[in-house]
Amino acid sequence: MVTDAGATAEDTVSVDADAVQLVVELVSPGNKTMDRKFKPLLYAEAVIPQFWRLEYDPAPRLIVSELYAGRYVETTTALAGATTRIHAPFPVDIDPAGLTSL
Structure with a gap:
């Protein structure tokens, strides 16, 4: 998660x-319905x-959603x-291929 300073x-x-400001869920096989x-x-x-929701199956992908x-x-x-630029809540370039499941 990302929070306000302080x-x-x-x-x-x-x-x-x-x-x-931001919550990230890592979707696990046994908890897909809860996470999604x-x-x-x-x-x-x-x-x-x-x-943000990080999915691993069939390949890593990050789904970014705003309220x-x-x-x-x-x-x-x-x-x-592929590197994707995400602008909010802060600018970041990300390639989900570099993110691995635990």
Whole structure:
């Protein structure tokens, strides 16, 4: 997750949802429904502006979504083998091929 500067200054274990700017989910084979359906609903309810989902099957890809009118809308899909520029919440160039599952 990415938070506002200072969000962990007093408490390094938990962060208030209003300080979170980005959540990234790594989709696991045993938890696909939770990672793709249920968790995004909770993040949207908490009004977290950015949600990224990293999928590994069949190849690494990063799905970037932004919160619009209370739900996430996919804005970018970064595919393995190609560098993609993502602009929010900060500019970053990423190739999902360099990201591996644990």
